[in-house]
Amino acid sequence: MNRMLFVLVGLLACGGVHAHKPSDSYLNLSLSGQTVVGRWDIALRDLELAVGLDADGNRRITWGEVQRQRNAITSHALSHLQLTMGDQTCALEADGLQITDHTDGAYAAIGITGRCPQFNPQLTIRYDLLFPRDAQHRGLLRLDRQGRVESAVFSPARRSLAFDLGETRPLRVAWQYLQEGLWHVWIGFDHLLFLAGLLLPIVVRREQGRFVPAENAGTATREVIRIVTSFTLAHFAALSLATLGWIDLPSRWVEAAVALTIVFAAINNIVPVVYRRLWLVAFAFGLIHGAGYASVLSDLGLPAMALALSLFAFNLGVEGAQIAVAAVFLPVAYSLRRHRLYQYGVLIPGSLLVAFVGMVWFIERAANQTLMPW
Amino acid sequence: MPACVQAQTYIPESAETVLATLPDTDPSLTDDIRRLQQAVAEQPDSVELRVRLAEHHIALYRQTDDPRYNGYAQAAIAPWREDVDAPTRVLLIRAHLNQQRHAFALARADLQLALERDPRNAQAWLALSVVERVSGRLANAHKACAALLTLTETLVSGTCLADIASLAGKAPEAFATLDRLLQAESVDSADHLRRWALTIQGEVAWRLGEPELALQAFEGGLALAEANEQFDGYLLSAWADFMLEQGRAQAVDRRLEPYDQSDALLLRRAIAAKRINHPNAGAMADTLRRRFAASQRRGDDVHLREQARFALDIDNKPSEALWLAQRNWAMQKEPADVLLVLRAALAFNPAAADPVVAFVSETGLQDVRVQTLLERLGDTDAAA
Numbered sequence: 001m002n003r004m005l006f007v008l009v010g011l012l013a014c015g016g017v018h019a020h021k022p023s024d025s026y027l028n029l030s031l032s033g034q035t036v037v038g039r040w041d042i043a044l045r046d047l048e049l050a051v052g053l054d055a056d057g058n059r060r061i062t063w064g065e066v067q068r069q070r071n072a073i074t075s076h077a078l079s080h081l082q083l084t085m086g087d088q089t090c091a092l093e094a095d096g097l098q099i100t101d102h103t104d105g106a107y108a109a110i111g112i113t114g115r116c117p118q119f120n121p122q123l124t125i126r127y128d129l130l131f132p133r134d135a136q137h138r139g140l141l142r143l144d145r146q147g148r149v150e151s152a153v154f155s156p157a158r159r160s161l162a163f164d165l166g167e168t169r170p171l172r173v174a175w176q177y178l179q180e181g182l183w184h185v186w187i188g189f190d191h192l193l194f195l196a197g198l199l200l201p202i203v204v205r206r207e208q209g210r211f212v213p214a215e216n217a218g219t220a221t222r223e224v225i226r227i228v229t230s231f232t233l234a235h236f237a238a239l240s241l242a243t244l245g246w247i248d249l250p251s252r253w254v255e256a257a258v259a260l261t262i263v264f265a266a267i268n269n270i271v272p273v274v275y276r277r278l279w280l281v282a283f284a285f286g287l288i289h290g291a292g293y294a295s296v297l298s299d300l301g302l303p304a305m306a307l308a309l310s311l312f313a314f315n316l317g318v319e320g321a322q323i324a325v326a327a328v329f330l331p332v333a334y335s336l337r338r339h340r341l342y343q344y345g346v347l348i349p350g351s352l353l354v355a356f357v358g359m360v361w362f363i364e365r366a367a368n369q370t371l372m373p374w
Numbered sequence: 375m376p377a378c379v380q381a382q383t384y385i386p387e388s389a390e391t392v393l394a395t396l397p398d399t400d401p402s403l404t405d406d407i408r409r410l411q412q413a414v415a416e417q418p419d420s421v422e423l424r425v426r427l428a429e430h431h432i433a434l435y436r437q438t439d440d441p442r443y444n445g446y447a448q449a450a451i452a453p454w455r456e457d458v459d460a461p462t463r464v465l466l467i468r469a470h471l472n473q474q475r476h477a478f479a480l481a482r483a484d485l486q487l488a489l490e491r492d493p494r495n496a497q498a499w500l501a502l503s504v505v506e507r508v509s510g511r512l513a514n515a516h517k518a519c520a521a522l523l524t525l526t527e528t529l530v531s532g533t534c535l536a537d538i539a540s541l542a543g544k545a546p547e548a549f550a551t552l553d554r555l556l557q558a559e560s561v562d563s564a565d566h567l568r569r570w571a572l573t574i575q576g577e578v579a580w581r582l583g584e585p586e587l588a589l590q591a592f593e594g595g596l597a598l599a600e601a602n603e604q605f606d607g608y609l610l611s612a613w614a615d616f617m618l619e620q621g622r623a624q625a626v627d628r629r630l631e632p633y634d635q636s637d638a639l640l641l642r643r644a645i646a647a648k649r650i651n652h653p654n655a656g657a658m659a660d661t662l663r664r665r666f667a668a669s670q671r672r673g674d675d676v677h678l679r680e681q682a683r684f685a686l687d688i689d690n691k692p693s694e695a696l697w698l699a700q701r702n703w704a705m706q707k708e709p710a711d712v713l714l715v716l717r718a719a720l721a722f723n724p725a726a727a728d729p730v731v732a733f734v735s736e737t738g739l740q741d742v743r744v745q746t747l748l749e750r751l752g753d754t755d756a757a758a
Contacts, residue, residue: 020635021665022441024672039383044394045442059396064389098383099393103664104635106393109383135452136445138672153673156452 021104023137025129027081027154029112030144031165036090036114040077041100041107042129049133051076063099066108070097077110080129086120121166127154174313181317185325194258194289195322197265197354198227198282199329200347203337206272213337220334223278228322230279234286236315242291254291256365261285262358269351397438406430414450424450425463432470439607439636444474462488462495469501473508476676476705481505496525503534510707512542512737529555529563533571540578541709543738549578549587569598573609580616581709583742588616607636614642615710619743623649634658637665641680645687659688678702682714692721700726707733709741716747724754 023046029038044061047053051072053061066073074094083090095111130137139154145165152161185191202220204213214220241247265285268274274281336342386393410427417423428450435443448471454460460468465488472481485502488495503518519534532555540548552575556568576591592613599606610633614626623646630643644662647655662684669677679702685695696718703715712730719727731751734744 020438020440020442021668022672022674023445024668041381045396048394048396054396059398060392061394061396062389063386063391063393066393067389098385100381100383102381103661103668131449132452133449134442134445135448136441140671151671153671 023130023134025137025139026102026107026142027127027139028142028144029125031123032146034085034090034116034119036083036092036112036116037095038112040081040110040112041102042073042077042110043102043105043107045105046130046134046137047073047076047108050130061106066097066099073097073108074110077129078112080127082124082126083114083116084124084126085116085118086122088117088120090114090116121164123163123165124160125163126160128159131156131159174309177310177313178317178320181314181319182321183317184314185318185321191289191318192325193354193357194262194265194285195228195325196350197262197269197358198231198278199224199326199333200350200354201269201278202227202330203333204343204347206270211343214334217334220330224326224330225323226279227282228326229319231282231286231289232315232319232322234283235290235318236286236311238287238290239315240290240311247291253366254288256362257288259358259361259365261288263355263362266351266353266355266358270348397440399434400437403430403434403437407434421461421464424453425461425467428467429463432467437605439605441474444471447471458487462491462498466495466497466501469498469505473501473505474676475674478505478509478705482509493521494525496522496530499525500530500534503538507538507541508706508708510733510737512538516542527563527567529567529571533567533574536578537574540574540581541737541739543740545578545582545740549575549582549584552578565598565602566604569595569604569606569609572598573606573612576616577612577709581741581743585616585620589620592616605633607633607638611638611642614639614646618642618645618649623647627652634661637662637677638680640665641684645683648688659684662688675701675705679706679711679714682718686714686717686721692718696722696726703730709739709744712739712741712744713747716744716751720747720750720754724751727751 023043025043025046026041027038028040029036044053044066047066047069048061051069053065053069055065055068074097078092078094081092083092092112092114095113097111098109100107100109125141125143127139127141129139135156137156141150141152141154141161143150143152143163145163150163154161185195202214202223204211206212214223238247261284264273265281268281333342333346336346407427407430410423410430413423414420414427428447431443431447431450435441435447447467451460451464451467454464454468457464465484469481469484469488472478472484482502482505485498485505488498489502492498499518499521503515503522506512506515506518516535516538519531519538522531522534525531532551536548536551536555539545539551552571556571556575572591572595576588576595579585579588579591592609595606595609596613599609610630614630617623617626626646627643627650630639630646633639634643640658640662644655644658646652647658652658662680666677666681666684678698682695682698682702685691685698689695695714699711699714699718703711712734715730716727719725719730731748733739734748
């Protein structure tokens with residue numbers, strides 16, 4: 001009969017009286033390349049079970065008791081959490097211990113920092129806090145991958161979660177990179193400036209101290225497309241090589257060289273060194289610009305396939321933006337090409353301005369100094 | 375999303391600052407648990423030790439209503455997580471745990487297995503009757519209660535049978551039976567069994583439209599709980615719902631104040647607080663909102679009934695309430711669940727009540743509140 005009575009009282013609770021809250025821990029991690037930072041909130045109730053906090057046995061857990069067990073808490077926690085990238089384990093360290101409040105009471109908030117030996121998109125997180133003691137414990141993970149947030153739950157049946165950091169719907173990523181490419185031209189002031197340097201003389205070029213207007217619109221258009229596209233192709237090639245790690249140039253000097261190309265293009269408009277085959281110049285300069293931008297993409301840690309697609313999409317964006325700028329510029333400039341206003345009021349001062357800004361950039365980048373606010 | 379916002383961290387003022395209070399549990403039970411844990415560590419293959427450890431944890435759960443103890447019990451029987459050859463006592467523990475997380479089909483399967491092996495297991499029959507009752511399978515619930523007749527004292531089997539009969543069109547007879555049982559048989563019965571019978575009697579009287587009799591039964595049960603210093607969340611919830619309906623929000627706020635840890639009771643208190651313009655009404659609602667969010671992040675579905683009620687009585691969001699009430703209806707079919715769907719449907723989309731209306735007419739549920747709602751639904755039909 002005794003066991004019989006035992007079940008009765010509890011059955012009444014079936015109506016959904018779920019007092020208190022089951023045990024959860026909150027694991028928030030942010031991942032950037034090989035670096036991990038985060039915070040892990042574990043209920044003091046659970047830490048009492050795992051490492052023992054109530055030293056004086058008065059059923060009250062004080063801040064002093066928590067502090068005395070600080071090392072036991074952090075080492076217990078970290079020994080039940082493992083991050084691996086590929087087959088290499090990331091080194092995790094506790095970074096401070098404070099208190100935080102959740103709906104059911106006080107939790108220890110453990111700061112976490114870590115570094116993985118080598119970036120690999122195959123991330124695995126293993127979690128086995130408390131499971132042998134409390135089968136209803138859950139680890140609530142929130143993983144922030146540079147703004148992309150994923151939530152997942154660890155349970156006794158699911159102690160390990162795998163993330164493919166490169167895994168995303170390829171087309172969505174490509175679209176994102178296409179926009180990045182457009183945006184890169186739009187806000188990348190150096191890109192626009194360089195483009196201006198190359199486009200200004202399309203409709204009217206200097207030859208032996210005289211202005212020679214383009215014969216017809218078709219020639220001018222073909223020339224623009226040739227320049228813009230050869231620039232993009234070179235940009236694409238260099239960016240790909242650098243991102244794949246096949247060439248590795250010191251970024252500061254590449255950046256300085258980018259500035260020099262701007263100066264060269266502008267001076268060439270006024271005192272021409274290269275008359276014909278400007279597209280070749282554009283191609284050479286595209287190589288340098290592409291190498292300069294590689295650091296941005298290589299930080300994102302994308303797998304090879306996604307990377308190729310992303311690079312392609314990115315450069316498609318760059319090309320599109322350049323064509324768009326040229327499409328607005330060309331008709332206006334073409335119709336004005338015979339006017340002295342364009343020749344002396346736009347081409348010469350514009351090129352001088354571009355040359356000046358390019359020069360300042362060169363000095364800034366070469367000397368690692370800030371002269372202008374952009 | 376509130377669940378994603380990280381709470382601020384802080385360093386407490388002094389080393390003496392008390393951050394948490396551990397539950398005040400029966401020391402003899404905790405001592406036993408410590409000894410059993412040690413024994414399990416030494417003999418991890420002992421069925422007897424593991425089962426006893428799990429049962430002790432469940433006893434603590436019943437004392438405190440703290441779900442962590444269910445987790446500890448589950449860990450103790452982890453070797454038989456899905457094993458169909460698990461010992462019968464393990465099956466009963468597993469059924470309890472599954473029922474707690476509203477996995478009624480799993481609970482039923484384990485109980486049926488236990489009863490195939492041991493048809494005279496009263497605990498299993500009683501547990502099965504509860505699972506079938508919650509699932510709205512009243513004929514099966516009745517069979518399980520009937521099986522108890524020769525296995526337990528009359529107060530247990532009689533209360534079980536009367537409860538099911540009251541839901542199946544025989545409420546006045548059920549009330550009379552309970553009255554008789556409580557007067558004649560219960561003198562020698564344990565207090566918690568009488569408390570159970572009184573709770574059922576209060577609910578039956580309320581459904582019959584007899585508020586004085588209902589109040590008398592509920593208060594009788596609460597007096598027994600208080601005399602034995604026992605917590606009975608189900609009875610407190612039933613009483614609070616009754617009092618809220620009687621317009622006595624003040625009394626609900628006062629009596630439930632010590633139990634804010636319980637989501638179901640905090641919900642009743644928050645509804646009461648809203649009605650009497652309590653200064654903390656908003657804070658209580660926020661706490662509940664955060665608890666529901668925390669439970670959802672875990673992937674638990676155990677709060678649907680409370681969430682639907684919250685959406686109806688606190689948030690005034692009938693569309694959300696209806697969606698929650700319907701999801702809850704897929705799992706639970708007790709009178710409280712009937713009421714939720716009917717109320718939400720009436721507020722948002724009367725046609726959504728159809729399956730519940732059919733259930734009421736099939737089972738013959740007698741409940742004045744349900745009747746009122748059905749009449750109003752009929753009016754909307756007539757108007758349309």
